[in-house]
Amino acid sequence: MIAxxxxxxxxxxxYLQLLYRCNFECLHCFHGTRLQHADAFTAEQAANLLTLMRDRYGTEAVTFLGGEPFVYKDLARVVRHARRELGLRVEICTNGYRIERRLAEIAPHLDLLRVSLEGVGSTNDHIRRSGSYQSALNALGLARELGVPTGATMTVTSRNIDEVLPLARVLEHFEVRQLKLHCLRPVGNAAAHPELLVTEPAAYARLRERLREAQPAIEVVVDEDLSEHGAPEVCAPAGGPAEIERIEADPRGALTMSCKAVGRDAHAFWYDKRANRIVHRPTATDELALAVPDVVCGRV
Incomplete structure (x- = not known):
């Protein structure tokens, strides 16, 4: 149907959001009140969608997210299916909180563990959860011991923009390969915390300059809103590009092609879990009708 x-x-x-449930309630989380919702994929539904995407759209990789994927009871099952049965590259994006036992279980089937951090020490813990910083470092340390490649993500806010470089230096010690920086979007919990928004546009330019001067050993990737040149690409109907980098499925089955539409209920396509097919449900406010821009990432 998408084609x-x-x-x-x-x-x-x-990008497969397995469930909304999470052991955190981060101040900037785009899910907002949906963190309390019970919607989730069953292991069978997740396997069906993965198979459909591989067979119909040539999908070669999956990133499992939540909520928090490590509180999903069938995580090991879906990870093994994606890797062993379908031959997909498997990544997990996690808060890294007390995941050691389950990480050891799935490590042989994991291509990348990406841990979300929002600064160093108390800066991270204030945005996320007390004790979450050290727990995330523990997870990165174990991943290194298990031979699992690691990355990190950080949402740039007014509270942590000056800690990007300090965090990059910490991550270097854990042999983290890449730090992805995202722009905060005022949806979900972030809509209730406008103080987190970076309101001075020049602040991003200073951040880029500091990164260029420091030349950290870790690769730093920024999304278009943090870059010097915002990408004009949009989610377009027929006649647009024949290939895209990603699509995201939320726990209800709503599908989103643009990062900027995630959390905005701007879905033109849905995965019908019962029928195991993708359906088109257009609205006047979906991402195609509004031509919501995609997020293009680039290296500093």
Whole structure:
């Protein structure tokens, strides 16, 4: 259905939000009140969607997210299925909180563990949860011991923009390969915390300059809103590009092609879990009708 409506015939990666439930309530989380919702994929539904995406759209990789994927009881099962049965590259994005036992269980089937951090020490813990910083470092340390490659993500806010470089230096000690920096978008919990928004545009330019001067050993990737040149690409209907980098499925089955539409209920496509098919449910406010821009990442 996606190909018929948009012309898109290949989608490289599926971002699969397995559930909304999380052991954190981060101040900037785009899920907001949905963190309390019970919607989730069953292991069978997740396997069905993964198979559909691989067979119909040539999907070659999956990133499992939540909520918090490590509180999903069937995580090991879906990870093994994705890797062993479907041959997909498997990544997990996690808060890294007390995941050691389950990480050891799935390590042989994992291509990348990406841990979310929002600064160093108390800066991170204030945004996320007390004790979460040290727990995340413990997870990165164990991943290194288990031979699992690691990355990190950070959402740039007014509280942590000056800690990007200090955090990068900490991550270097754990042999983390990449730090991805995202722009805060005022949806979900972030809508209730406008003080987290970076309101001075020049602050991003100073951040980029500091990164260029420091030349950290770790690769730093920024999304377009933090870059010097915002990408004009949009989610377009038929006649647009035949291939896109990613699509994201939330626990209800709503599918989103643009990071900027995530959390905004701007879904043109849905995965029907019972029928195991993708359906088109257009609205006047979906991402295609509004031509919501995608987020293009680039290296500093």
């Amino acid at each position: 018929e409506v948009t012309g898109i015939r290949r989608i490289r990666m599926l």
